[in-house]
Amino acid sequence: MSLLKGKVQNYAWGGTQYIPELLGLEVSEKRCAEYWLGAHVNAPSILKTPEGDKSLDEYLHLNLTRVLGTKIADKFGRLPFLFKVLDVNDMLSIQVHPSKIEAEKGFKFENEQGIPLTAKNRNYKDDNHKPEIMVALSEFWLLHGFLPKEKLIQVLKTIPEFNHLLTVFEDKGYFGLYKQVMEQTTEESNKILQPLVNRLLPLYKAGELDRTNPGYWAAKAVDSANDTTILDKGIYSIYFFNIVMANKGEAVFQDAGIPHAYLEGQNMELMANSDNVLRGGLTPKHVDVPELLKHVVFEETHPNIMLGELQDDGIERIYKSPAPDFELSQILLNSENKYQSVAQTAQVLIVIEGEAEVSEGDVSLVLKKGQATFLSAESDYRITSPSLATIYKATAP
Numbered sequence: 001m002s003l004l005k006g007k008v009q010n011y012a013w014g015g016t017q018y019i020p021e022l023l024g025l026e027v028s029e030k031r032c033a034e035y036w037l038g039a040h041v042n043a044p045s046i047l048k049t050p051e052g053d054k055s056l057d058e059y060l061h062l063n064l065t066r067v068l069g070t071k072i073a074d075k076f077g078r079l080p081f082l083f084k085v086l087d088v089n090d091m092l093s094i095q096v097h098p099s100k101i102e103a104e105k106g107f108k109f110e111n112e113q114g115i116p117l118t119a120k121n122r123n124y125k126d127d128n129h130k131p132e133i134m135v136a137l138s139e140f141w142l143l144h145g146f147l148p149k150e151k152l153i154q155v156l157k158t159i160p161e162f163n164h165l166l167t168v169f170e171d172k173g174y175f176g177l178y179k180q181v182m183e184q185t186t187e188e189s190n191k192i193l194q195p196l197v198n199r200l201l202p203l204y205k206a207g208e209l210d211r212t213n214p215g216y217w218a219a220k221a222v223d224s225a226n227d228t229t230i231l232d233k234g235i236y237s238i239y240f241f242n243i244v245m246a247n248k249g250e251a252v253f254q255d256a257g258i259p260h261a262y263l264e265g266q267n268m269e270l271m272a273n274s275d276n277v278l279r280g281g282l283t284p285k286h287v288d289v290p291e292l293l294k295h296v297v298f299e300e301t302h303p304n305i306m307l308g309e310l311q312d313d314g315i316e317r318i319y320k321s322p323a324p325d326f327e328l329s330q331i332l333l334n335s336e337n338k339y340q341s342v343a344q345t346a347q348v349l350i351v352i353e354g355e356a357e358v359s360e361g362d363v364s365l366v367l368k369k370g371q372a373t374f375l376s377a378e379s380d381y382r383i384t385s386p387s388l389a390t391i392y393k394a395t396a397p
């Protein structure tokens with residue numbers, strides 16, 4: 001059991017306050033988008049051990065079976081998950097993640113084509129899938145899957161600029177509709193979207209649009225864009241996808257093929273250890289439309305907001321997902337109760353609110369807000385709090 005120190009990622013879409021305040025760092029103008037806890041080669045966390053600081057990546061390399069346990073070590077050969085705190089100020093790119101089989105194929109193909117791993121036009125960074133689960137730490141907004149048919153028809157009828165797309169949708173369904181708008185030239189999409197944007201911007205600036213209205217997010221995207229001469233085709237997706245709000249403590253799972261984008265708020269995100277993202281707009285990064293169209297599941301999505309399952313101890317709430325790579329849970333403590341567990345495989349715990357004490361045998365570690373610990377397989381431990389604590393736990397099922 002050791003303190004685990006993660007790495008802050010300063011992406012441009014991040015906020016300036018939430019992560020520094022969580023970690024007890026000085027708040028500045030600097031954007032702090034993500035705080036990574038894990039062994040990803042690009043930003044491995046640091047273990048604070050009595051023998052000094054160790055990169056979790058290297059530590060795992062030397063002690064894989066002991067730390068992960070035989071089952072997970074044999075199955076994955078590495079820590080299967082990456083745990084993150086996100087602070088979304090400006091919306092992220094619209095994206096979809098490939099299935100495991102598609103990722104293996106795509107990775108092999110791009111290797112055979114001789115496209116360097118670091119190339120801008122590289123789609124597959126590794127051969128892994130990237131399912132993701134998030135729990136909201138505040139009111140959290142996201143785009144998640146296509147609107148159900150009736151709702152989408154309503155949108156196409158209500159927005160004058162989209163009226164001509166109604167027959168496309170009726171004739172060719174979700175695939176035909178999305179393909180048509182995503183394959184438009186910038187000139188074509190600008191011509192369609194400009195009048196809509198012209199109508200929305202004054203309303204947005206006057207505070208007359210609320211977050212349940214796609215117009216709010218479309219106007220926000222245009223308002224925060226660096227280049228206002230090109231209207232991002234991601235605006236179509238804002239209108240075609242479900243706008244979902246998750247309250248604090250509620251979770252959403254993104255499986256392979258579900259198009260999605262985080263819009264605003266803070267969350268805990270747990271994902272498979274991969275970097276495979278195919279993008280569909282609202283980003284200056286590489287967008288490969290034919291590849292994107294191959295991987296999007298073209299069907300309606302009824303968002304499933306998960307409340308998690310409270311365990312028999314009345315303390316731990318597990319957010320189950322079909323992903324074999326990870327399991328996310330929330331542990332709520334007060335001064336009266338005590339959490340007790342034996343780790344099946346490696347675990348990462350982070351205190352988001354309050355303070356906690358983690359003990360194993362006669363060794364104990366006090367975790368203040370923002371501090372995290374790493375536990376190995378077979379750790380037999382307990383957690384208490386002097387007052388209140390909200391802890392999030394990442395492990396593999």
Ligand SMILES: [Zn+2]
Nearest residue numbers: 095097132254
């Ligand atoms: Zn994603």
